[in-house]
Amino acid sequence: xxxxxxxxxxxxxxxxxxxxxxxxxxxxxxxxxxxxxxxxxxxxxxxxxxxxxxxxxxxxxxxxxxxxxxxxxxxxxxxxxxxxxxxxxxxxxxxxxxxxxxxxxxxxxxxxxxxxxxxxxxxxxxxxxxxxxxxxxxxxxxxxxxxxxxxxxxxxxxxxxxxxxxxxxxxxxxxxxxxxxxxxxxxxxxxxxxxxxxxxxxxxxxxxxxxxxxxxxxxxxxxxxxxxxxxxxxxxxxxxxxxxxxxxxxxxxxxxxxxxxxxxxxxxxxxxxxxxxxxxxxxxxxxxxxxxxxxxxxxxxxxxxxxxxxxxxxxxxxxxxxxxxxxxxxxxxxxxxxxxxxxxxxxxxxxxxxxxxxxxxxxxxxxxxxxxxxxxxxxxxxxxxxxxxxxxxxxxxxxxxxxxxxxxxxxxxxxxxxxxxxxxxxxxxxxxxxxxxxxxxxxxxxxxxxxxxxxxxxxxxxxxxxxxxxxxxxxxxxxxxxxxxxxxxxxxxxxxxxxxxxxxxxxxxxxxxxxxxxxxxxxxxxxxxxxxxxxxxxxxxxxxxxxxxxxxxxxxxxxxxxx
Numbered sequence: 001x002x003x004x005x006x007x008x009x010x011x012x013x014x015x016x017x018x019x020x021x022x023x024x025x026x027x028x029x030x031x032x033x034x035x036x037x038x039x040x041x042x043x044x045x046x047x048x049x050x051x052x053x054x055x056x057x058x059x060x061x062x063x064x065x066x067x068x069x070x071x072x073x074x075x076x077x078x079x080x081x082x083x084x085x086x087x088x089x090x091x092x093x094x095x096x097x098x099x100x101x102x103x104x105x106x107x108x109x110x111x112x113x114x115x116x117x118x119x120x121x122x123x124x125x126x127x128x129x130x131x132x133x134x135x136x137x138x139x140x141x142x143x144x145x146x147x148x149x150x151x152x153x154x155x156x157x158x159x160x161x162x163x164x165x166x167x168x169x170x171x172x173x174x175x176x177x178x179x180x181x182x183x184x185x186x187x188x189x190x191x192x193x194x195x196x197x198x199x200x201x202x203x204x205x206x207x208x209x210x211x212x213x214x215x216x217x218x219x220x221x222x223x224x225x226x227x228x229x230x231x232x233x234x235x236x237x238x239x240x241x242x243x244x245x246x247x248x249x250x251x252x253x254x255x256x257x258x259x260x261x262x263x264x265x266x267x268x269x270x271x272x273x274x275x276x277x278x279x280x281x282x283x284x285x286x287x288x289x290x291x292x293x294x295x296x297x298x299x300x301x302x303x304x305x306x307x308x309x310x311x312x313x314x315x316x317x318x319x320x321x322x323x324x325x326x327x328x329x330x331x332x333x334x335x336x337x338x339x340x341x342x343x344x345x346x347x348x349x350x351x352x353x354x355x356x357x358x359x360x361x362x363x364x365x366x367x368x369x370x371x372x373x374x375x376x377x378x379x380x381x382x383x384x385x386x387x388x389x390x391x392x393x394x395x396x397x398x399x400x401x402x403x404x405x406x407x408x409x410x411x412x413x414x415x416x417x418x419x420x421x422x423x424x425x426x427x428x429x430x431x432x433x434x435x436x437x438x439x440x441x442x443x444x445x446x447x448x449x450x451x452x453x454x455x456x457x458x459x460x461x462x463x464x465x466x467x468x469x470x471x472x473x474x475x476x477x478x479x480x481x482x483x484x485x486x487x488x489x490x491x492x493x494x495x496x497x498x499x500x501x502x503x504x505x506x507x508x509x510x511x512x513x514x515x516x517x518x519x520x521x522x523x524x525x526x527x528x529x530x531x532x533x534x535x536x537x538x539x540x541x542x543x544x545x546x547x548x549x550x551x552x553x554x555x556x557x558x559x560x561x562x563x
Contacts (some may be wrong), residue, residue: 044092046075049106051128051148054086054100056110056128064090064106066132069095088148090130100143103157104133107149110534130258133157152177154191155182160210161188164266166222166252168274169201173226173250181225181253187212190252204274206252218267221258222274223281226250257285283318288343290317290359293338293403294373294387294411295325300335302385303375309339311389317341319387331396337373338406339387363400363407370395417513 054077056062064072072092080087092100108129130148135157154177155161171193180188188208196203208216252274256263266272275281300322309317321338363371370391378386398410 008016014192016249036117038528043510044094044097045070045098045100045144046089046091047144048148049088049090049146049148050080050085051088051108052085052150054088057130058127061127061393062129064092064096064130064132066096066099066134071099071132076497099132099134101141104143104146105133105149105153105157106130106146107152109152128355155207160213161208162213163205163207163349164216164222165269166206166272166274166384167201167271168204168224171202171204171250172202174224174252175250176224178250178252180208181251182212183255184213184253185212187254190250201251203271204252205363208254214256215256216266217256217260217263218265218270219263219285220254220256220266220272221281221284222252222254222272223278224250224254224274224276225278231275255281272385276306282364283342286344290341290342290343291320291406292341292409293336293406294362294409295334295336295412296375296411297334298413300337300375300385302377303337303387304384307386308378309341309383309387310345314345316345331545337387337411360400360402360407362428363409367398367410371409372398374413408429 044443057074057077059074059077062074063070064074070093072090074088074093076089078087078089079085107130108128109131131152133153133156140300174190174193176190176192178190179186180190188206191207193202193204208224238502273284275284277361292462303319305319305322308315309319317340319339321336323336323338325336326336327333327414370393372390372392372395373391374388375385376388378384392412400410414501
């Protein structure tokens with residue numbers, strides 16, 4: 001179409017609207033670039049950690065955390081060249097780079113059940129993760145290769161407190177994680193233990209938490225409280241358990257004597273001895289020690305190293321060594337017992353003894369007074385023996401010698417051993433008796449007695465004796481029956497004689513009155529009458545006696561006298 005005046009040219013102008021759809025890819029690109037830049041800016045170093053196994057670890061999922069803050073993620077898990085362990089590559093964030101020092105520790109947090117604790121239960125839902133402990137602030141930085149811990153450390157680096165070193169001959173039931181107590185209060189735990197070179201014992205590292213670490217002084221004492229303690233004393237059987245945790249996993253306790261409370265803290269690298277029990281730790285506080293020894297000819301069964309040394313039933317020391325001095329000929333074998341006495345356990349009497357330094361002179365004076373060493377039973381149930389100092393009255397003279405740094409005190413058999421020896425001698429003498437021969441002869445004697453008792457001769461003899469007694473009883477009854485009438489007439493006869501005598505006296509008097517004086521007839525008649533009077537009195541007495549004792553005719557008159 002051409003432009004003409006009648007037909008003007010029409011133009012259509014459309015508005016220019018921007019293509020917003022292209023903005024979306026642009027924004028995405030910008031966002032991706034920003035995120036990429038942010039990721040690159042936050043991206044930290046890649047580290048490798050070696051573990052025995054990759055149990056619970058997954059590439060791209062397992063996180064690295066410190067105090068619940070995510071610091072990285074596992075990137076790759078591979079086996080080592082020798083197949084002995086796994087190598088885990090972890091991409092850390094940039095803010096974690098200052099924490100990767102030579103003091104840093106990494107371990108896998110997963111559910112764990114030990115004798116003392118249960119940990120990691122939260123990972124049952126969220127899964128295992130890697131915990132990072134940066135360690136102290138003085139570690140060197142820029143470390144990229146680590147060896148992971150198989151078990152979590154007992155103490156974190158940011159926990160306040162101090163580490164102490166203990167030394168002992170044997171650890172018993174102690175292990176890493178065993179609790180440490182101060183007066184039955186949990187105050188720390190055992191970190192680790194190592195065997196010393198040349199088998200010189202075991203060194204234990206223990207951590208004391210704040211504020212209890214301030215209670216550790218140079219004079220502090222540590223002892224083992226593992227397991228169950230049984231005390232058989234005057235109060236009966238007593239069981240002592242420090243805690244259930246110490247019973248299951250062992251434990252260590254410590255305390256500081258009152259005189260050491262104001263003492264100085266332990267020096268750097270100080271080593272404390274770990275004692276077997278509280279009693280041994282308390283005894284270690286006595287600084288003065290007198291070394292002694294004694295010898296016994298007999299058995300020392302039940303006496304052990306560490307057994308108490310007692311005086312008047314009070315412990316004043318401990319046995320340190322027991323050795324048999326063997327003589328191949330068997331002539332003079334004996335047991336040497338070495339022990340120590342702590343004078344600080346005793347309060348001295350008298351000002352003169354406070355400055356006494358000559359232990360040998362003191363020992364000689366005591367031995368001269370009868371001091372002897374003997375074994376006494378400390379526990380009848382277990383048979384444990386104790387070494388006792390006793391003053392023996394009228395003791396034989398004994399010498400006190402010096403052997404090296406020890407004073408030799410005389411020993412003697414204890415009372416119980418003496419009783420046992422006497423009992424043994426009695427049994428030996430009893431065994432030496434010819435008991436079988438004595439028994440055989442006694443049996444023969446009893447058989448003879450039985451034969452006599454059951455024999456016919458004895459039976460016949462007893463029968464004859466019985467018959468004789470019966471005949472005697474019959475004769476006595478017959479005599480009593482015959483004498484009784486006569487005895488009844490005797491009183492009347494005696495009365496008639498008395499009447500005759502009275503009449504005769506009257507006649508004599510009448511005759512004498514006729515003659516006017518005495519005559520021969522009168523004298524003769526007077527004598528006759530006296531004799532008749534005596535006879536009458538005798539007859540009365542006889543009658544009375546026979547009436548009371550009719551058997552007197554057989555037995556005779558008792559006493560054999562005359563009336």
